[in-house]
Amino acid sequence: MAEVLKKLAETTRTTVGEPQRMLGQLANQVRATHGGLTAELAKVRTSRAKAEMEAKQKEVEQRDAQMLQEMMPEATEKANKAEDLVEKAAITSEMIAAGGDNLDEVQRGVTETETAAKQAQAAIGEARIFINAKQASVKRLESEKVRTTATTELAKLQQQLQEAQNKLNPLKTVRQDFMQRQATKRVIDEILQTLNPAEVDCDRADEATALLSGTGLSKETLQQAEQAVRKATDQVAAGVRLFEQRKAQAAGLVMAEVEKLETRVKAVENRVQQLKIAHREGAERVTCELLLKEAAEKLQSVQESVTRAADAEGPFLMGVEELPLDETMTAVKACETAATSANTSVSICRMFLATKVVEAKRFSEKPSQETTSKLKDLQKQLEAYDTRLKSMKVPTLNSQDKSKLKELEKLINSRSGELGDIQAKHHAVEEEVRELHNQIMNIGGEELRQAKAKVEEATKKCEDMRRNIKKSYLDADNMVKNSKKAEANAKRATEERAGAEKTLANLKKEHAALDDKAEVVLNSYNQLQKTLAQKDQLLGQLKEQRDKIIQEASAAKSQEVDLVNEMEEKQRTLKELYGRITAWGNKLQEARKEYKQLPLDFLSELRSTQAAIAATETEAVVQANDMGQELARRAIHTDLSETELKRVVRADCDARMLQLEANVKNLKPNLSSIEEFKRADAEHRARLGDYEEVHSQREEARRKLEGLRQTRLEEFMDGFSVISMKLKEMYQMITLGGDAELELVDTLDPFSEGINFSVRPPKKSWKQITNLSGGEKTLASLSLVFALHHYKPTPLYFMDEIDAALDFRNVSIIANYIKERTKNAQFIVISLRNHMFELADLLVGIYKTQDVSKSVAINPSAFEVKKPPPLQDANCEGTHGAGAKRPLPPIEGPPATVRRTAAGGKEN
Template identity: 40%
Template sequence: MSHPDITPVIIEINPLPTMTQEHSGEEVIKEPTIEIAPRLVIEKMVLVNFKSYSGRQEIGPFHKSFTSVVGPNGSGKSNVIDALLFVFGYRASKMRQGKLSELIHNSTGTEDMDSCTVEIHFCEILDLPGPDNFEKIQGSTLIVTRQAFQNNTSKYFVNNFLSSYTAVTTLLKGRGIDLDHKRFLILQGEVESISQMKPKAQNEHEDGLLEYLEDIIGTSAYKETIEKSAVELEALNDERSERLTRVKYVEKERDSLEERKREAEAFLKNENNLAVKQSALYQIYLWEYNKKFAKDEKIIAQLTAKLEEDQNKHKGLRDEIQALENDHNVRVKEYDIMDKETSEILKQLAKIDREDVQMQENRKHLKNKEKKATKALTADKKSLEDNRKWVHDHEADLVRQQSELEKLEKHLESAEEALETIRESLKGKTEDFTQQIEIHQKELAPWTAKIAAKQSEVDMAQSEHDLLQEKAQSHRTNYEDVLKSLEALKRSQASKEMEIIELQDSIETSAGQIAGMQRKVKEMGDRESLLKERSITARNRSEEARASQQKTQSRSAVLNNLMRQRDLGKINGIHGRLGNLGAIDDKYDVAVSTACPALDNIVVDSVEVGQQCVEFVRKNNLGRVSLILLNQLPKRNLEPIQTPENVPRLFDLVRPADLKFAPAFYSVMQDTLVAEDLRQANRIAYGKQRWRVVTLDGQLIDKSGTMTGGGNRVMRGAMSSKLSTGEYTPEAMMQLETARDKAETEYKFLQQEKLSLERELNSTVINVPKMEMRLSMLKMDVEANRKRIAETEKRAEALRNEAEPKASEVNKMKQLAKKATDLRAEVVTIKKNAQSIENNIKDLQNKILDAGGDKLRAQKVKVDGIREQIEALGETLTKTRVAKNKAEKDVVKLNAQITKHEKELAEVSEDLQRLEDDIKAKTQEASGIRKKAEEAKLAMEEKKEQMEEMKQELDAKMKVINKIRTAEVEMKNQLDDLKQSLTDYQRRMKHWKDLLSELILQEVDYDEDEAVAELQEFSDTDLEMIDKQELEQQIQQLEKQLSSAKPNLSVLDEYKKRDEEYLARAKDLEEITLRREEAKKAYDELRKRRLDEFMAGFQVISLRLKEMYQMITLGGNAELELVDSLDPFSEGIVFSVMPPKKSWKNISNLSGGEKTLSSLALVFALHHYKPTPLYVMDEIDAALDFRNVSIVANYIKERTRNAQFVIISLRNNMFELADRLVGIYKTDNKTKSISINPSSITVLRPI
């Protein structure tokens, strides 16, 4: 019986073995080896008002081996066994009573007892030689007590310390007392029940001999596990068959998409290759900018430290110089007045210099003009000389060519005569042919004359046409060259005019800038105070935000990431952690932190927002997230309620940041009440109405009655006493710190801006006179250019008229071209008309040649060759005449041009001489003004020397401070440039990081062994080895390939879906197969283990049974037999017995005494197999005759020295052999006892 209201105190006493035995599979059993080892025995029993025992009654002491309890029927002998059962934790029904209160003694004069108690005094002993000798182990006394009350409850004690049923039974089992199978106890009539057992139980509510032995051996523990394993194995087989069918169906559907999937995969692999190369390229860019960033950052740190060091170092010098600067400014003003006067003189000198520059430009222009005229005159003279030479040469060529023509004609005449002579010699053979040829030649002669005349006219007309065309092309080329020069002059003029406009605007702008910069310098003082105030404000905001962030920095990574998503606008509707959305007094911090762990849940608006949060957390592997959906909370009455003792409700103490959060707080707090202490909490929690109550120190009592919390460590900090003004994310903190740094930077570098502005002002003031000087020179250049443009336009106009051929020349060229064309046509017509005659002549001549042989043919070839030479020379003669005519015309033209150039050259020389005289006069004028300017400069220098002598100390210090300021300004400017570079690097790196983060690798192959790889992150060494240019070219090629490909990518999703379904089904099949195999293996192992363990124990018990029965019956035999030798658990076990001088019989067919002996033999065999230190038997000898009682008694007396036997018996031949007798008797309806040692008949305790 268990009593939850009693705190258990468990006293552990190490169990000691009572006997050591060896089991062997041999047929011959070995005697157990008894070691002298401690064993547990009952010293005595103390009964107080238990059943028939009134008052305190002590039973014992018990003998270490064999004690017999004797007494008349009805005296209370069996109550001794009931007392044992009572202490061992059995129910009242096992002790022949209806309830525990009926165990309390109730007799006349002792009515209404409150309780009854039984104490069993155990100890451990060491057996010594001799039946009564032993040694009690010091400190081994164990007193187990049970006390029952009138309210049917009981308590357990161990050595007078409160304990529990579980602790007591565990303790006794640990000492070897078999409380599970009760082998230590054999009640009256139970010994024969063993013989009534069937081989195997017919149902689960019965016990057979098989089950009885299995309980003893211990293999019954496997039965339930094996049955469950068999059911599980069968279910897994069915489930596997079903899943196998599904896998085959899904596999067939997936394979039908394989071909289209491969095409799409090829496209995606190219995309992945592109992403990999782009990733490498972007990483190269990032690596390059990172190097630049780190380098500039290091320089900035060095410059900043140097700047701060210099400023601190020279602070005293600045203050000292400030006092000296005021006096120095007076000197500077005096010097400025002199500088202004000198500037006026220099302006006059500048004006003269501009005029001098103008004249120099004019001289330069005239020199160029003179040079061009001289060059043109020289060229024309050379051309004239060349053309005159050509005329002379052409005349000589004409004479020579005419002479050669005459010679060829003479050669032709002699060759024709020779040819005629040959023909005359062949006159007989060729006379007819010759006559016919003469006739045809006479016919051809007019045609030949016409052809020659017409061809001469064609050549003349074509030559005249070509000369006219060449002349027109020459004029056109000259005109185009002049136009190009004119265009270049105009472009130069436009550029200079534009520069004049820009300079005028710049001068005007500079004047405005000077005024503006002077005004801005004045405003810098006001701006300084504004920047200072802004810097202080930004710093305060940043510090406030950092303090707020420190309060929430311990929140979970899930919350941090979700709040960042909200701030970035990616997930709207997240309000934050519930505990941060309200406040509660610090007094209730521990209470609310203990009672409401759900305050860490995150509050969102709706289911949709919640789904986005869950998907984000799952996608990024952030773990688990608990959400509260505001739109899903039920509407409740949130008004205050009546509470016991008017204690506050925790929900009513919370101040939500917004009323819409009140339902969320109620959903996690409900009607939890707050008590001052645990006593008040107990009164409220366990009242008529159950309440959930939490104390101020964190002890929580739930409605179920369970208590948690308390202890040395308490929970705090779930809610704050102040409402949060907002949570600052890292991005918000960065913005505030950036604003702070920006304000401080602007304030810190205000003086630098002022100094820079003053430098710019001085530079602008100095630059204005330079721009005015440049403007004057440009105006003179523009004026000179105008004259050049006008001259060039005149020349272009003259050439334009020449470039365009005259109408008469055009008409003449057209007439000549038409004439040449017509004449060629006439020549073709004439030749066509004479062609038949020529063909006839050729035929006849061929016949003559055939008749005349090689000599005639050779002479004919010679004549034809001379004629061809004459014809070619005639053409050459015609061309020479045409060239001579052209050269004669060019001579006339060049004479006219030379006259014109000589006139222009004379005019330029006169203009150049006049300009030289003007330059000389202007130089003399400038000399006087320049002398005056030098004198003014000398005066200024003298004034400056005087000022320097007066203020040498100031100048020296000013030189030092100016050097320092210049260095500071340069460092500040360098810092600005570097910081701007850093900003630019960050912007560029962000750009490439964004592009890099957008790169993803598509899943191409869904096989398990080809999972999608991650984009590689290259080390600096790897990036340095990559050829960036080659990588860019590869990317361009891949992009070109991808742009031309058009795969059907939707098939991948379909294939993936089918493949995932197949893999899921296959995985399910694999899992169920593995589970089936594991279940089968476990099932087989359990069955084998059960069989092996059972058969090992069965063989030992069976052999020991045979020995016991033979010893008890003095010659009989007994065996335990398996009904099914292959499977002992299928049919069970048969207990067969062969009494002395009888045949084999089943135990159920024996007489009562034989059954008792057989059962006792089994009991003793089981004792040898699994000893227990204590045996209590109630009248087991009732059915035995005198002889058998003596046999059993002697066995107990002689063979069971390793256990304590307490036997209730009325048979004298049983109890007379006992080592000690405990007499039980009753007087006045009250049982008493007396202990007797039969060997000495000594009264141990008076009656």
């Protein structure tokens, strides 16, 4: 067009006149046509750009929609799978509540719930990772509409996963909840073990305190009531102290359950306070009665002493001038003794009453006033006895009587020899008189003796008859009295009989009614028995159906797992293929973008501009060329359909290729970069193979590590359960009633936090082993050692003074256990306790002589008294068989005190 205008300008300059005018008009027309064509070309280009943009946007939306369609099914499937696993875990957790008191069922339910929760958590984690990755991919989508839709759908799946996670969270702590419920049960049982006896002791103390309101009580009754109240107080104090300790240590569920017992504990405390008040009142009343009773006894003893003193004064009131000297001295001494005793009794009673008056003032107001009033009355009686005692005259000897008494004593002493001779002569004369009396009695002969015997016998019979008559009279009077009582009793019995007959008639009526009711109840019972049998049968059938359903569910679950694994494998393969397609598509897009940036179309535009001046070409040819150029450009940028490919001329494509090759030659590309790329690509592929091999080896090693970890966990839990049960048995056997327990700090990973060793000594609470005394630690440690020996025996044990902190009973228990029950092991024990080393199979004693340590070995069984061997079974080994232990011969040396003893033995 520029050349045409230039030629027109030259022609216009060279022409004149009319031709020049016509050429000017033609130039103007050409310019107008050129302007119109330029405007139309701009419109065409604008419409073409807009169409290309719309097509590109539509293409982007289609591509993004296809990616979304490929993405959402897998994400939805993973979310649904995670939700299904959560539902399965929730259904499995219902077995815990259905287990009730069956600990095995509950443990199995807890284990299955934990496994299902782990699987569900893993599925939720996998789904979240997948959805998060897809959300990151969605952000890179170019279509705003598809990106919004994808974001909404993925947000819904995230919400679904969050709801499943919220439902799964309580199931993840099912073992902790179970352990917490078990701990709560132990705490409540421990509190109730103290609180229930406390309430029983309160009942007994209430009964004992109620007895204090009766009459005729004694100190024993008061002491029994006091002991009962003290025991109840101590027991309640122990229970309240334990309750406060557990409440301070409790948290969560334990705190809630412990707080439920607070009302009961406070009620027991109030009851103890009321018991103390009632006991104090009853004790004061009983103490007052006993005090008055004791005061009355004291006053009675004073009265008796005063009476004895008055009796001793009697001979002196009648005169003692005629009495012999001995009787006079005896009377004087008796009177002095009685007076002294009476004065002493009065003093003691006066002091006793004064003390008790002071004690009575410490009682409550009413008992204190009554007791003080009665004690004052007793004091008045005591003063009366004291006045009477003071009015008595105690006889005394004057100086003349005393001198005369001494002279008489000397005379008696001087005449004592003569008195002995006279007594001897008197005895001789008595013997003669006795012989003469016997002779006189034998004068009548045998007949007289028989007659006397008959007289004596008759006299005795008369006396017996007289006594029997008197007894008969007394019996007759008693019979008359008994007959009157019997008549009264008979009358009363008749009245009672009439009442009993009425009662019997009523009871018969009630019995008949009860028979009727009993028949109805019996029929109901039989009917219920039949119904119960049917229900039991139905329950058995339901249990069988449940077991069958569980088995089918397990089989279906295993099939489901296989299908899910197969489906995941196929999805993984499909995903890999889609990934490859996407990768190649991305590479193609990048290549197309790079192609768009190349300045290869400038030549085409230049040719199109030059071709515009060719006026000889027809409009159809121009349209055909434009169509060919358009298809060529679309073939470079997008994939052509079958119809469009048929419209493409191969010659045009070849020409286009030649043109592009010429353009490449003109551009002078760096072809060595291709070789470098091939070399780098080959190196990448080689190293990628090495990486995949190392990665597969790492995955295989990781699988083996997980298998080993699982095997270690299973073996550890099996051994842990066996050791825990054996530890409980050993500790109960050693301590005769204690309890011990091993607990995992972290039940999900036992190897992370370790094990807690808790011990409950007999009649004590649960404690950690670090809080035990020396002896309790020794018993707990030995129980654990024996439990470990039961699980995995060790051939040799060396124990250094394990019995140092034990008493003789526990030493005997440990020694006998080592001696009789430990199998397949040899124990070398260093001990200074005879209860330990006396049971050894071989003793090695260490002693020192002349500052040199020596040893001696002895066989304790050689010093035992040999007994006849018991009958042995044919299967038992003899003590001297091949498996018998032969002690070392004793080392010669002087006998000395054994300082340390090693006892070793091996049980066969």
